[in-house]
Amino acid sequence: MKESFPKTIYALVGKIPAGKVATYGQLALLAGSPRASRIVGAVLAKVPQEKLLPCHRVIYATGALCPPHAFGHSAIQRQMLEQEGITFLPDGRVCLKKHLWDGSNTAE
DNA sequence: GGTTTGACCCGTT
DNA sequence: CAACGGGCCAAAC
Numbered sequence: 558m559k560e561s562f563p564k565t566i567y568a569l570v571g572k573i574p575a576g577k578v579a580t581y582g583q584l585a586l587l588a589g590s591p592r593a594s595r596i597v598g599a600v601l602a603k604v605p606q607e608k609l610l611p612c613h614r615v616i617y618a619t620g621a622l623c624p625p626h627a628f629g630h631s632a633i634q635r636q637m638l639e640q641e642g643i644t645f646l647p648d649g650r651v652c653l654k655k656h657l658w659d660g661s662n663t664a665e
Numbered sequence: 666g667g668t669t670t671g672a673c674c675c676g677t678t
Numbered sequence: 679c680a681a682c683g684g685g686c687c688a689a690a691c
Contacts, residue, residue: 561688561689562687562689563688580673580674581672582673582674585673585687590686590687590688591686592674592685592687593673593687593688594673594674594687595670595674595686595687596671596686596687596688596689597673598671598673599670599671599673599688599689600672600688601672602671602672603671603689603690612672616672617672617673617674618673618675624672626672628672
């Protein structure tokens with residue numbers, strides 16, 4: 558495995574199953590750098606939707622969604638996740654306890 | 666090849 | 679309880 562970081566991120570995000578969510582830290586961890594959580598976001602920011610990556614399934618480690626400008630609009634990500642079957646808490650956060658992606662099982 | 670920034674995360678005030 | 683700052687790693691200019 559010698560794929561670049563962004564390449565790894567694309568693969569990981571593309572492996573996130575519907576109805577599940579992954580945190581930037583989680584992707585960074587699977588990518589090989591647990592502290593490169595920022596890189597994950599930066600990479601997704603550079604990579605256009607042409608990759609068809611479900612970046613809307615990527616959220617903060619706290620369960621909060623990423624800033625509105627990330628998807629070009631606010632509450633968009635939330636709407637998408639709701640359609641995926643994600644459960645939102647009254648706090649406005651995703652139920653990480655129920656929808657946190659199990660990337661450890663998908664890691665190769 | 667060095668510098669700047671970035672869709673983050675956590676501890677402290 | 680809420681807000682602020684700092685630190686981390688890698689990609690882009």
